[in-house]
Amino acid sequence: MAATSATNFSIGSTASAGSTVGPTQSKAFSIKLEPKSYLRNFSGLKAANSVRYESESSFLGSESSLILRRSYNTKALKHSQRSYSYIQPHASYKVAILGAGGGIGQPLALLVKMSPLVSALNLYDIANVKGVAADLSHCNTPAQVSDFTGASELANCLKGVNVVVIPAGVPRKPGMTRDDLFNINANIVKTLVEAVADNCPDAFIHVISNPVNSTVPIAAEVLKNKGVYDPKKLFGVTTLDVLIDADVPVVGGHAGITILPLLSKTNPSVAFTDEEVQELTVRIQNAGTEVVEAKAGAGSATLSMAYAAARFVESSLRALDGDSDVYECSFIQSDLTELPFFASRIKLGRNGVEAVISSELQGLTEFEQQGLEALKPELKASIEKGVAFVQKQTVTA
Ligand SMILES: NC(=O)C1=CN([C@@H]2O[C@H](COP(=O)(O)OP(=O)(O)OC[C@H]3O[C@@H](n4cnc5c(N)ncnc54)[C@H](O)[C@@H]3O)[C@@H](O)[C@H]2O)C=CC1
Numbered sequence: 285m286a287a288t289s290a291t292n293f294s295i296g297s298t299a300s301a302g303s304t305v306g307p308t309q310s311k312a313f314s315i316k317l318e319p320k321s322y323l324r325n326f327s328g329l330k331a332a333n334s335v336r337y338e339s340e341s342s343f344l345g346s347e348s349s350l351i352l353r354r355s356y357n358t359k360a361l362k363h364s365q366r367s368y369s370y371i372q373p374h375a376s377y378k379v380a381i382l383g384a385g386g387g388i389g390q391p392l393a394l395l396v397k398m399s400p401l402v403s404a405l406n407l408y409d410i411a412n413v414k415g416v417a418a419d420l421s422h423c424n425t426p427a428q429v430s431d432f433t434g435a436s437e438l439a440n441c442l443k444g445v446n447v448v449v450i451p452a453g454v455p456r457k458p459g460m461t462r463d464d465l466f467n468i469n470a471n472i473v474k475t476l477v478e479a480v481a482d483n484c485p486d487a488f489i490h491v492i493s494n495p496v497n498s499t500v501p502i503a504a505e506v507l508k509n510k511g512v513y514d515p516k517k518l519f520g521v522t523t524l525d526v527l528i529d530a531d532v533p534v535v536g537g538h539a540g541i542t543i544l545p546l547l548s549k550t551n552p553s554v555a556f557t558d559e560e561v562q563e564l565t566v567r568i569q570n571a572g573t574e575v576v577e578a579k580a581g582a583g584s585a586t587l588s589m590a591y592a593a594a595r596f597v598e599s600s601l602r603a604l605d606g607d608s609d610v611y612e613c614s615f616i617q618s619d620l621t622e623l624p625f626f627a628s629r630i631k632l633g634r635n636g637v638e639a640v641i642s643s644e645l646q647g648l649t650e651f652e653q654q655g656l657e658a659l660k661p662e663l664k665a666s667i668e669k670g671v672a673f674v675q676k677q678t679v680t681a
Pocket residue numbers: 382383384385386387388389408409410411451452453454455456465469472476491492493494495496521522523524525538583584585586589
């Protein structure tokens with residue numbers, strides 16, 4: 285039944301064995317998507333053939349990506365359907381996952397292994413990654429899987445890599461904020477990005493490790509210190525905030541009130557009452573916390589995060605491969621506001637960020653404008669905390 289009926293996306297709509305999960309019953313603020321295209325796309329076995337770029341070579345998320353683009357530019361959509369009908373995807377890109385043995389890393393590795401665009405998949409962790417690689421290598425898709433364990437193997441893991449994804453670090457437990465992870469994850473991200481700078485400075489870098497609002501500025505400072513910073517190629521992965529709601533642009537950052545969904549820009553347009561807007565905004569801001577609480581000490585979102593990260597990887601690879609019509613949301617260096625980093629919709633190209641969609645912040649409702657002003661001090665402090673962390677270590681070194 286699920287395969288033939290439309291999927292109803294709503295926040296917190298999960299139900300388990302007779303009980304609903306999450307603090308509140310979900311209300312169906314829904315956007316309907318046809319599931320059949322998701323299923324059709326979920327194939328990594330077609331790389332050897334000429335396949336439809338839009339509908340088949342992308343192993344996931346092309347429908348979501350289409351929605352993102354449609355809401356930005358319907359002309360671009362028509363153009364893309366003409367221009368990208370038949371392109372031969374090359375299984376020629378190298379992807380590295382740092383933290384590949386973890387809750388996000390493992391399912392992410394499986395999803396990336398299914399991409400017809402990936403020729404080599406390098407998995408790195410400080411432990412337990414050999415088994416993951418052995419397991420994955422039995423999936424007969426084009427990507428060759430290799431495992432790398434511990435600091436001495438990190439450089440080899442990164443040589444020649446096009447996209448590096450970093451989910452290494454600790455996740456939250458109930459009662460914690462993402463910022464509570466700073467003391468452990470800041471060092472992990474700093475060390476890993478130093479190795480990226482030394483071994484694959486041209487790679488797209490996708491930072492998942494929290495707090496993203498600080499770890500992305502940390503990565504930027506490390507890359508600057510190494511003289512290889514290209515702001516167009518450094519991304520904080522905020523895709524999950526967008527997926528949760530199917531088609532609402534989410535701007536700002538990736539923690540608490542810094543996550544600002546722009547519900548007035550929902551596509552197709554939905555007329556929410558003021559109460560619904562307030563309720564939905566809080567639900568989206570707390571979506572990660574809902575999972576943390578439901579997992580009750582066993583971590584935070586892993587499967588949905590892996591799906592979101594895999595979609596961002598696939599979008600990056602499509603952009604690298606010459607698709608000129610790729611849009612995503614990401615936390616990047618930005619001049620959209622007075623803050624040095626800001627999440628918004630971006631256009632991806634061969635060299636990374638090609639354009640920031642500045643129309644995003646135009647015509648905000650009063651509620652959204654207030655939310656934007658309210659998030660700035662917290663986001664600014666998180667960015668400065670990340671920058672100061674690296675600068676302090678550089679001075680004392
Ligand atoms: N950006 C986002 O939207 C989201 C971010 N996250 C964040 O992703 C991170 C990872 O979450 P999970 O996978 O659930 O955690 P996990 O604990 O299951 O996995 C983390 C992995 O990182 C590895 N690791 C630790 N130190 C390392 C190092 N120095 N080098 C390489 N690997 C190292 C661990 O061995 C482990 O395998 C957390 O910080 C979490 O908060 C989680 C969900 C969404």
